[in-house]
Amino acid sequence: MLFGYLFSLFDMTQVALPAWLKISCTVLGGFGHAVVLNETVDLLFREKSFEIRAGDRTSEEIFYLELVELEISGPGTVARGGGFIGGGFGIGGAIEGIAIAGILNALTTRYKVHTFLTLVTHMGELHLHHGGMEPAALRIALAEVFVILRRQDVGWMHARRAVLEEQRASMLESEHESLVSRLLKPLHHQSLDERKGRCPNCDARVCRILCNRTIHCRREPACP
Secondary structure, three states, X not given: OHHHHHHHOOOOOOOOOOOOEEEEEEEEEEEOOOOOOOOEEEEEEOOOEEEEEEOOOEEEEEEHHHEEEEEEEEEEEEEOOOOOOOXXXXXHHHHHHHHHHHHHHHHOOOEEEEEEEEEEEOOOEEEEEEOXXXXXXXXXXXXXXXXXXXXXXXXXXXXXXXXXXXXXXXXXXXXXHHHHHHHHOXXXXXXXXXXXXXXXXXXXXXXXXXXXXXXXXXXXXXXX
16 A cells, blocks of 8 residues: 555656756766766756756756655855865775866866765666756755655654554544545645745745745835
8 A cells, every 4th residue: 555655656647747946957977877087067957857958968857756766965155265185985986086076177267166965776876976056955946856755655654653553552543544544645836936935035925936036126016
């Protein structure tokens, strides 16, 4: 039952959708994916999958069911200074580290955002540098992806269900049924363009997260 529920969340016929988030990255390394060291690739995140697009050269779609791990790290915004130095484990690691250090130094301007993404898939892994958002901001932007990964983790789902069963005697049956229903409820996708929040300038307007009005807000009417 649980396996059937998990796989029902990822209907493979629903991937021809516009990307709700697109970020550009520089390839630092990896294995198993058709990317080239130091080239720029776009990651396009959709409801059921994401795409790795290297301009017109190549494009690869990966379902979230194939995404084993997504890690975001890095120092965030740094000032140009001492630069990066190469390093690693063993001779091969040192050579690779030195090559990556050269890429990062070339990317560094007076102030630069250094955010690193590691994507582990069924086919391989990919290590990327992103200079558009700091790690915390990117983690928030990709919250939906992390929720998907957590909910498709059979071990996590079994553990949460076990907690509810263990506490069943301490609650009303209707409460238990409600909690189980919420745990198993399919996710409702919401694009960034649909998500709203309070204006950071006036704290009065409600606007879309991606709205440009907040840059020059004069208490204009709320976004449509």
